[in-house]
Amino acid sequence: MIKDDKNLKVRRSHRLRVKIEGKVIGFLVGSAAFITILVTISIVWNLAQQSLGFFSEISIIEFFSSTRWSPILIPREFGIAPLVAGTFLVMIISSFVAVPIGLAVAIFLAEYAPNNIRKILRPMLEVLAGIPTIVYGYFALTFVTPLLKLVFDDMIIFNALSAGLVMGIMIIPFVSSLTEDALISVPNSLRQASYALGATKFETSIKIVVPAALSGIVAAFILGLSRAIGETMLVTIAAGATPNLTFNPIESIQTMTAYIVQLALGEAAHGSVEYQSIYAVGILLFIITFAMNTLGHWVVRRWRNVY
Amino acid sequence: MSTKIDINSSSLSRRKLIGFLFISFCLLGVLVAFMGLMSLLVQVIIQGYEWVTPNLIFNYPSRHPEQAGLWAALIGTLYMMGLTALITVPVGVGAAIYLEEYAPKNWFTSFVEINTSNLAGVPSIVYGLLGLSIFVYFLKLERSILAGSLTMSLLILPVLILTSREAIKSVPKAHREAAFALGGDRWQVVRMAVLPTAFPGILTGIILALSRAIGEAAPMVAITALVYITFVPVTPMDRFTVMPIQIFNWVSRPQDEFRGLAAGGIIILLILLLSMNSIAVILRNKYQVRSEE
Numbered sequence: 332m333i334k335d336d337k338n339l340k341v342r343r344s345h346r347l348r349v350k351i352e353g354k355v356i357g358f359l360v361g362s363a364a365f366i367t368i369l370v371t372i373s374i375v376w377n378l379a380q381q382s383l384g385f386f387s388e389i390s391i392i393e394f395f396s397s398t399r400w401s402p403i404l405i406p407r408e409f410g411i412a413p414l415v416a417g418t419f420l421v422m423i424i425s426s427f428v429a430v431p432i433g434l435a436v437a438i439f440l441a442e443y444a445p446n447n448i449r450k451i452l453r454p455m456l457e458v459l460a461g462i463p464t465i466v467y468g469y470f471a472l473t474f475v476t477p478l479l480k481l482v483f484d485d486m487i488i489f490n491a492l493s494a495g496l497v498m499g500i501m502i503i504p505f506v507s508s509l510t511e512d513a514l515i516s517v518p519n520s521l522r523q524a525s526y527a528l529g530a531t532k533f534e535t536s537i538k539i540v541v542p543a544a545l546s547g548i549v550a551a552f553i554l555g556l557s558r559a560i561g562e563t564m565l566v567t568i569a570a571g572a573t574p575n576l577t578f579n580p581i582e583s584i585q586t587m588t589a590y591i592v593q594l595a596l597g598e599a600a601h602g603s604v605e606y607q608s609i610y611a612v613g614i615l616l617f618i619i620t621f622a623m624n625t626l627g628h629w630v631v632r633r634w635r636n637v638y
Numbered sequence: 639m640s641t642k643i644d645i646n647s648s649s650l651s652r653r654k655l656i657g658f659l660f661i662s663f664c665l666l667g668v669l670v671a672f673m674g675l676m677s678l679l680v681q682v683i684i685q686g687y688e689w690v691t692p693n694l695i696f697n698y699p700s701r702h703p704e705q706a707g708l709w710a711a712l713i714g715t716l717y718m719m720g721l722t723a724l725i726t727v728p729v730g731v732g733a734a735i736y737l738e739e740y741a742p743k744n745w746f747t748s749f750v751e752i753n754t755s756n757l758a759g760v761p762s763i764v765y766g767l768l769g770l771s772i773f774v775y776f777l778k779l780e781r782s783i784l785a786g787s788l789t790m791s792l793l794i795l796p797v798l799i800l801t802s803r804e805a806i807k808s809v810p811k812a813h814r815e816a817a818f819a820l821g822g823d824r825w826q827v828v829r830m831a832v833l834p835t836a837f838p839g840i841l842t843g844i845i846l847a848l849s850r851a852i853g854e855a856a857p858m859v860a861i862t863a864l865v866y867i868t869f870v871p872v873t874p875m876d877r878f879t880v881m882p883i884q885i886f887n888w889v890s891r892p893q894d895e896f897r898g899l900a901a902g903g904i905i906i907l908l909i910l911l912l913s914m915n916s917i918a919v920i921l922r923n924k925y926q927v928r929s930e931e
Contacts, residue, residue, distance in 0.1 A: 349823055349825075349826065350823070352825060353823045353824055353825040353826075356825045356828075357736075357740055357824070357825070359732060360732040360733065360735045360736035360739075360740060361736050361740065361741075363728070363729045363730075363732030363733040363735075363736060364732075364733040364736040364737055364741070364750050365750075366729055366733065366795075367733060367750060367753055367754050367757060367795065367796070367799065368749070368750060368753055370757060370792055370795070371753055371756070371757060373768060373772060374760065374764065374765075374768050377767070377768050377771050377772060378764070378767065378768075381767075381771060431667065432667040432670055432671055433667075434667075435663060435664040435666070435667025435668065436664070436667050436668050436671055438664055439661075439664040439665065439667070439668055443661060443664065452668065454919075455671075455672065455675060456671070457915075458675065458912075458915075459671065459674070459675050461849065461850075461853075461911060461915055462678070462853070462908070462911075463852075463853025463854070463855070463882055463907065463911070464853070464855070464856075465853065465855045465882045465885055465886055465889070465904075466678070466682065466853075466904050466907070466908070467678070468886075468889065469682070469885070469889050469897075469900055469901065469904060470677075470678045470681060470682070472889065473681065473685065473897055473901075474677060474678070474681045500670075500671070500674040503671050503674075504671075507671075531653050531654060531656075531657045532657055533653075533656055533657030533660045533661070534653065534657070536660075537660070554759070557759060558759075560761070561759075561760075561761025561762070561763070561764075562761070563761065563762065563763045563855075563856035564855045564856055564882070564886065567856075567886075568886070568889055568890065588761065588763050588856070591763050591766075591767065591860070592763065592856060592859050592860075595766065595770070595859055595860040595863060596859060596863060596864045597863075597864070601775055609767065610767060610771075613763070613764055613767045616761060616763070616764065617760065617761070617764050620759060620760065620761055621756065621759075621760070624755075624756060624759040625756070628752075628755065
C-alpha cells in the first residue's frame, strides 16, 4: 500500500515534469519564430532611423531630383539617379541573358530532356547556383571583360556590360529552377489532350504548357531580377565605382550596392553624412527589392490556375 | 484554352521544322549555361593552379604576392562558421519546429511564413548594414568576429527555417499519430518521433545554409571594413577577416600576380564549398533511400 503510494507520487511528479518541459519548449520554439519578425522590424527601423538622420541634412528633393552623386568630393551632391540608373542598367543587361536562357533551360528540362540528361543538368545548375558571387566578379573582370574588349575597342575595364552579362549567367539557375517548378506543376492531362488533337511537341509546350504556367514563369523572372538588383560583390568588382547617369553599357558605372560597399570599406566616420548616406541608399534598395519580391509572390498566388 | 491548332492549313513538315528549330534554341540555351560554368572553372584553374601552394594556405597576407597567404582568413572563416552555426541552428530549427508542429493556423502563423520568405529575398548587403549599426555600434561589439557571426546568422536564418520545415514536413503523419497514441505529449512526439526522422534533412539544410554563408562577402565587408589582419582570431571579440574578403582584396589590386593569387584563393574556397555540398548531397541521398523503405 505504502509502496503503491510512492509509485503514484513518482508518476505524478514525472507527469508534472513532462508537462512543464512541454510548456517551456513550446515557449522557446515560439519565441524562435518570433525572432524572424524581430529581424524584419529591426531592419526597417534601423534603415529608417539612419536615413532620417541623412534626410535631415540633405533634402529628399535633392536626393531624388539631382543627377549627380558625389558624396565625398566637393562640391558634394546627393542625387540618387546615377546609382539607380547603374543598378537598372546592369539588371536589364542581365535579363537579356537570364530570361531567354533560363526559360530555354527550364522548358528543355521539364518537357524535352530524358531522365539521364536531367540527372546531369540539374546538379550542374546547382553548382552554378552555389558558386560565390565574388567568383563571378573575378570571372567578369579577368575573362569576360578582355573578351568584350576585342569587340568594343574603347571599352573601359570596369563596365556595366561585362557585369550584366555575367550577372545573367549567375541568375540562370535561379530563374530556370523556379520556371521548371511552374512547368512541372502543369498536369499531364493537358499535354495529353493537346497531343490527342494532333499538336506537335513544340506546339504543346508553347501553346499549352507555357500559358498554363505563365504566372509561375512571370514570378520567376521578377524574383530573378530582384536578385540581380540586390547583388553586390559582382558589380563592385566588375562594373566600376563611377556614379554615372548613362545607359551606355560599355561605360563604367556604380550600382547602389557597390556604393554601399565602397563606403563601408573606407570606414566612414560613424554618424557623418556619408556614413548615413549608405542607409539612405540601403532603404531604397530594400524598398525596391521588397516590392519586387512581394509582386512576384502575389503574381503566383493571384494568377495561379488550380487544376 | 482558346488556342486553335490548325492541322490542315500548314503542312506537318513545316510544323515539325519549327519544333526542331525550337529544340535547337533550347539546347543552345543549355549549352550557353554549360559553357559559362566551364569557362568560369577553367579560367579560375588556369590562372590559379600555380598559386595553390603551402604558402597560400599557411601564410598571412603580405605585400609580396609570392609570400601572401590566406591563413588568417581561413581560420576566420572556420571560426565564424562555428559561431554562426551555434547561433542559427537552435533558433532556425526551433522556429521550424514551431511552425510545423506547434503553430495554430492563424494570422500570426501565416504572417511569420510570409515574413520568412520575404527575409530570404532581402539583399545580403542590407543585412550588413543592419549588423553594422546594431551589433558593431549599438551593442558595441566593435568589428569583432562575434558581430560578424551574428550578422551572418540573421542572413542564413530564413534559408535554414525553410529547409528545416521541408525536412520536418516530410516526416509521415503516421509517425506522429503512433507517438500520440502511446500517450506522448507534443514535445515528446517531436523529440522522439519527428526529429530523429527529420534529422538528416535538417542536417543537409544546415550544411547548405552554412555553405552559402562561407561564400558571402558583401555583409562581411560592412562589418570588417578594409582590414589587414596578420593574426588569427582567438576570442570572439577579436577583429577578423574571411576568405571572400581576402580574395576581394586581391582581385581589386591591379597587379597580375595578385589576380593569380585571388584565383588560387578561389580554388581553395571552391574546394571547401564543393566538399560541404557533397556531404549534403550524400546525406540527402541516404535520407531519400531510407524514407522509401
